Amino acid sequence: MHPNEVKALIEAALPCTAVEVEGDGHHFYATIVSPAFEGLKLLDRHRLVKDRLKAKLDSGELHALSLRATRTPAEAAP
Amino acid sequence: MSERNVQQEIHDTVTQNPVVLFMKGSASFPMCGFSAAAVQLLKNCDAQFVTVNVLEDQDIRQGIKDYANWPTIPQLYIKGEFIGGSDIMKELYATGELQQQLAALK
Numbered sequence: 001m002h003p004n005e006v007k008a009l010i011e012a013a014l015p016c017t018a019v020e021v022e023g024d025g026h027h028f029y030a031t032i033v034s035p036a037f038e039g040l041k042l043l044d045r046h047r048l049v050k051d052r053l054k055a056k057l058d059s060g061e062l063h064a065l066s067l068r069a070t071r072t073p074a075e076a077a078p
Numbered sequence: 079m080s081e082r083n084v085q086q087e088i089h090d091t092v093t094q095n096p097v098v099l100f101m102k103g104s105a106s107f108p109m110c111g112f113s114a115a116a117v118q119l120l121k122n123c124d125a126q127f128v129t130v131n132v133l134e135d136q137d138i139r140q141g142i143k144d145y146a147n148w149p150t151i152p153q154l155y156i157k158g159e160f161i162g163g164s165d166i167m168k169e170l171y172a173t174g175e176l177q178q179q180l181a182a183l184k
Contacts, residue, residue, distance in 0.1 A: 042169055043162045067165050069172070 001025060006062065013052035017073050028062075031069045033076040045070040084141035092155040096183050097127035100142045101152040105129050112164040116152040119164075119171050125180040156180070 003021040006028045010019050018033040030049075037045045046067055056062040092098050097120070103109030105117050105127075120127050132139035132151055139151070146153055146160040154161040156179055161167070170176035 042166050042175075043160065046162065046166055067169070069169055 001028075001062065003028060006030065006065065009053060009056060009062065010049070014048065018076065027064045027066065029066045029068050031071075032067065033071050033073055035073055037070055037072045038074075042070065082137060084137045085145055088138065088141055088145045089158075091128075091130060092160075093158040095128045096157055097125055097180065098130065098155045099127055099152055100130045100132055100138070100155075102131070102133050104131055109133060110151075112150075113152045116154065116164045116167055119167050119176065120154075120180075122171070123177050123180045125183075156183070 001023075002025070003023045006023065007019050007021040007030075010016065010021070010030060010032060014032075014034055014036045016032055016034045018031075020031040022029045032049065036048060040048065049067060049070065050057065050065075053062060053065065057065065099105075099113075099116055099120065101108060101110070101113035101116060103113055108114035108117055117129070130138060130142075132142060142151065142153055143149055148160065148163065150163050152164055152167075154163070154167055161170070161179075167176060170179075
């Protein structure tokens, strides 16, 4: 899987204002900015992303996804 | 022979110790890169913590995943609360929240 495909999966799974994905085809590292994270602590942000991508993760189609940063648009503002 | 109550054992461990890291290997000899990273972050914070080596106990290895409803190891607990795995620890460390939470225990 190409990092751009992972990016598309994330964007389809939750509303995002920015997504960056790096990876080698097996392990991926994502930075996600989403209003869906508003009011959620970090654990719940990660749970939300993993939950929305559960089918892809469980099937092995998406093998390993690390979340580097999960921010709200306000937190991501410079 | 009485059945082992793994969930109760885990609950006791995380509530009787302020900071607990369930990991693969030990703090001195981590057996996985993610566990090693978690230990390093706690050391960077000057934290006092206990570790549980899940590789030595298959019941705990599965039980801790059920306890937190979280599929991976390592897992960090502070005052009985599940904080997260190595990704979350890294992100909390980057924002300074991990340091704050651990310093608040001293």
